[in-house]
Amino acid sequence: MQIEIQRCNRKSIVISVNSKAEVVIKAPYRTTDTEIQEVLKKRAAWIKEHVDKVMKERERAESLEPISSEELQKLGDKAVEFIPKRVEYFAEKVGVSYGRITIRNQKTRWGSCSSKGNLNFNCLLMLTPPDIIDYVIVHELCHRKVMDHSIKFWAEVEKVLPDYKKRRKWLNDNGGVIIGRME
Known part of the structure; x- marks a missing residue:
């Protein structure tokens, strides 16, 4: 599973799963790697559920005719x-x-x-x-x-x-x- 960590000017950590089923974590600059790993562990079930959903959507989309x-x-x-x-x-x-x-x-x-x-x-x-x-x-x-x-x-x-x-x-x-x- 691809995980991208983006440190930026924000107050909290947010996790998203993009249309390529990649996990993107946006975290405040001051967040340590350990804190990010803790969040990943806590949210593992949510991440898996959303990655699986995106993968299923991609499979369904690939079975359909692309839009010209x-x-x-x-x-x-x-x-x-x-x-x-x-x-x-x-x-x-x-x-x-x-x-x-x-x-x-x-x-x-x-x-x-x-x-x-x-x-x-x-x-x-x-x-x-x-x-x-x-x-x-x-x-x-x-x-x-x-x-x-x-x-x-x-x-x-x-x-x-x-x-x-x-x-x-x-x-x-x-x-x-x-x-x-x-x-």
């Missing part, structure tokens, strides 16, 4: 038509304004919101059900109110989408396979 550049272009065109209308609709429900909307093909994110209110969405969203697209849109619009993933943020999402946990789970369970078709 032509398909990506068509998905982008569909997204440009569909997503801005949904953003406009949900911005009113969330009670926020927004800046520019950009559609991209990304390997790691479904959407993002800048501090200036510009929104980015992955064209691969067009391969998901409409209620999942709506979830990602609402998620990003709620960042106009709360820029982190705190309890306050999730409360904002829940006001608009009371079933957001079900939608989030669907994306968690299926999103890696969709994105994996791009590699």
